[in-house]
Amino acid sequence: MSHTPxxxxxxxxxxxxxxxxxxxxDSVETDVCVIGAGYTGLSTALFLLEQGFRVVILEAAKVGxxxxxxxxxxxxxxxxxxxxxxxxxxxxxxxRLIGAMAFEGGQIIRERVARYSIDCDLKDGxxxxxxxxxxxxxxxxQKALWERFGYGQLEMLDxxxxxxxxASERYIGGMLDHGGGHIHPLNLALGEAAxxxxxxxxxxxxSPAIRIDRGxxxxxxxxxxxxxxxxxxxxxxxxxxxxxxxxxxKSMPCGTQVIAxxxxxxxxxxxxxxxxxxVEDCNYLLDYFRLSADKRLIYGxxxxxxxxxPADIDSIIRPKMLKTFPQLQGIxxxxxxxxxxxxxxxxxxxxxxxxxxxxYSQGCSGHGVTYTHIxxxxxxxxxxxxxxxxxxxxxxxxxxxxxxxxxxxxxSALGALYYSLRDKVGF
Numbered sequence: 001m002s003h004t005p006x007x008x009x010x011x012x013x014x015x016x017x018x019x020x021x022x023x024x025x026d027s028v029e030t031d032v033c034v035i036g037a038g039y040t041g042l043s044t045a046l047f048l049l050e051q052g053f054r055v056v057i058l059e060a061a062k063v064g065x066x067x068x069x070x071x072x073x074x075x076x077x078x079x080x081x082x083x084x085x086x087x088x089x090x091x092x093x094x095x096r097l098i099g100a101m102a103f104e105g106g107q108i109i110r111e112r113v114a115r116y117s118i119d120c121d122l123k124d125g126x127x128x129x130x131x132x133x134x135x136x137x138x139x140x141x142q143k144a145l146w147e148r149f150g151y152g153q154l155e156m157l158d159x160x161x162x163x164x165x166x167a168s169e170r171y172i173g174g175m176l177d178h179g180g181g182h183i184h185p186l187n188l189a190l191g192e193a194a195x196x197x198x199x200x201x202x203x204x205x206x207s208p209a210i211r212i213d214r215g216x217x218x219x220x221x222x223x224x225x226x227x228x229x230x231x232x233x234x235x236x237x238x239x240x241x242x243x244x245x246x247x248x249x250k251s252m253p254c255g256t257q258v259i260a261x262x263x264x265x266x267x268x269x270x271x272x273x274x275x276x277x278x279v280e281d282c283n284y285l286l287d288y289f290r291l292s293a294d295k296r297l298i299y300g301x302x303x304x305x306x307x308x309x310p311a312d313i314d315s316i317i318r319p320k321m322l323k324t325f326p327q328l329q330g331i332x333x334x335x336x337x338x339x340x341x342x343x344x345x346x347x348x349x350x351x352x353x354x355x356x357x358x359x360y361s362q363g364c365s366g367h368g369v370t371y372t373h374i375x376x377x378x379x380x381x382x383x384x385x386x387x388x389x390x391x392x393x394x395x396x397x398x399x400x401x402x403x404x405x406x407x408x409x410x411x412s413a414l415g416a417l418y419y420s421l422r423d424k425v426g427f
Contacts, residue, residue: 003206004061009337010260010296011069011186016119018063018190024204024225030056032383033220033229035209035243038068039368040361041235042192043376046112049199051384056227057201058220060208064189066239067368070339072258072288072300074278075109075181076126077151078102080347080365084145089348090395097392099149101378105370106179108377109188116198118191121293125277126180129162129171135282139175153179166279167272168324182278182290185369209236209243214355231383234360237368238340244360250398251350251363253340257313258300259321260292260335261328269295272325287320297321297328303366309338341366345401349375351393359383361393 006012032048034041037059045055059065079086083102087095113122130136143154157165157174165176193203204222212232213219220227234244238253264272269291273279278290287301299321310316313336322329344350344363349371351361359382361375375393382390 004065006062006065006069007337007339008335009070009258010292010298010335011184013335014184014292014294016187016190018193021063021203021205023206024058024222024227027226027228028056028202029228030054030202031229032056032231032233033058033218033227034233034235035220036060036066036235036237036239037063037189037193037203037205038066038235038237039189039192039372040237040375041233042189042196043108043373044233044235044379045196045201045376046192046199047377047380048383049196049201051380053383055196055201056229057196057203058207058209058222058227059203059205060236060239062205063193063203064186066237067339067341068189068372069186070258070337071185071341071369072278073182073185073290073298073369074126074280074288075106075183075369076280076367077106077177077179077370078146078367079349079371080367082142082145083149085346086348086396089346089397090392094392094395097389101374101389102146102149103151103179104377105373106181108373109183109370112192112195112373113188116191116195118188118195120187120191121184122181123183123276123278124178124181125275126177126182127157127162127165127174127277127279128177129166129174129279129281131170131281131283132172136173138282139173143175151179153177165273165275165277167274167327170324171281176277180278183369184293212243212358214358216357218355218357230357232358233379234358234362237362237364238342240362244354244358246354247350247360247362249400251342251344252401254343254366255304255309255338255340256300256366257302257304257310257317257336257338258298259314259317259333260296260298262296262332262334264295264297264331266295268327269297272297272327287324289321289324296334297325299324304338313338341368345399346396348396349393350398351375351378351390351396353382353394
C-alpha cells in the first residue's frame with residue numbers, strides 16, 4: 001500500500017507527536033463520512049460529534065497534509081473578497097448572514113484551542129500593512145465596513161504606529177486587528193484530529209476516496225474499503241481531484257510559497273515584530289509574515305496558478321523578505337515549501353449540496369484558516385436541519401473560469417500580472 005508522508009516544511013519538522021492511523025481496509029457504516037482531514041473536514045466532524053453524530057473521516061495522506069498544514073498560520077477575519085463584494089453578489093438577508101459570520105472563525109479556533117487544550121502556539125493580533133495612500137484609504141473603508149457589521153476590534157496605525165509593530169521602511173501605515181492572530185497550523189489540525197477521536201470519531205489516513213456511489217444511501221470507496229453513510233461531506237479542496245466532477249469546472253488549484261529562516265537572535269526577533277503580531281500587506285499578490293515560537297521568520301507570498309511546484313522557492317520568496325527586512329541579509333533560509341489552495345473565479349467560497357445528502361465546501365481562495373472553521377459549523381447545522389446559514393453561502397453565484405480548465409491558469413496569471421503592476425505603481 002502506498003504511503004504519502006508530509007512534505008518537507010518547518011511545520012512538519014516541528015509538529016507535535018501524533019499517532020499512526022490505519023488505512024481503511026474494511027466496510028464500515030456511519031452517519032456521516034467526511035472526505036478530507038484538513039480544517040474543513042475536522043471542523044465539520046467536531047461540530048457533528050458534539051451533536052451526537054457518528055463520523056468517519058477519510059484522509060488521502062495524513063491529517064493536515066494539504067493547505068491546513070502548510071499555510072502562513074495567520075488568523076485573518078472575513079473572506080478573500082470582503083463583505084461588500086458579498087453584498088453585491090447576493091440578496092440582502094444572505095449578505096447579512098454571511099457578513100455576521102465573517103468574524104466567527106477566529107472565535108471558533110480560540111474556543112477549540114481552549115476546550116481541547118490544543119498546543120498550537122496561539123498568539124493574538126494581526127496587522128494589515130499599507131504601502132501607499134490608496135491602500136490606507138482602502139483600510140479606512142474596510143474598518144468602516146467591518147464596524148457596520150458589528151466588529152469593533154480594529155485600530156488604525158499611522159506612520160509611527162506601524163513602525164511600533166513592524167521594523168520595515170516599506171509601510172506608511174496600517175490597521176491592527178486585535179481579533180486576528182497566528183498559530184502553528186499543522187499543530188492546530190493535529191489537535192483538532194485528537195479532539196475528533198476523543199469524541200469517538202474515526203480517522204483513516206492513507207485512504208484516498210476513489211469513487212462515490214451516490215443515491216439514497218451513499219457509499220464512499222477507497223482502494224481497500226468502503227464507508228456507507230447517511231450523509232457525505234466533501235472537504236478535499238485543492239486536493240479533491242475529479243472525485244466530484246460538478247465541482248472541478250468552477251475552481252482552480254493554486255500554489256503559494258513559504259520560507260522559514262534559521263532561528264533568529266532573541267533581540268533581533270524582538271526588533272522585527274515587537275508585539276509578535278502577524279502581518280500581511282495590502283497588495284493583490286500579497287506578502288505575509290510572522291515569527292514562529294522558536295523565533296524564525298516565516299515569510300510567504302506569490303501565487304502559482306495551476307499549482308505547479310516552483311523549482312527554487314527560496315529564490316522567489318527570499319528577495320521579498322529582504323525587501324521588507326534588509327537587516328536579515330546573511331540570515332539563512334532553513335525551510336522552503338509550497339502548498340496548494342483552491343481558488344474560485346469570484347474568490348468567494350463555493351458551498352452547496354448534491355443529491356440531498358452530499359454536502360461540500362471549498363474554494364477558500366487563500367483565506368481559509370478562519371473560513372474553514374465557520375464552514376464546518378454551517379455544514380453541521382445543515383445536517384441537523386438548520387440550513388439558513390448554509391443556504392446563505394450556497395446562494396453565492398459561481399461561474400466557470402474563462403477558457404475552461406486548459407486556459408484558466410494562464411488567463412488567471414495574466415489577470416494577476418495586471419493587478420501586480422497596479423500594486424507596483426500604486427493605483
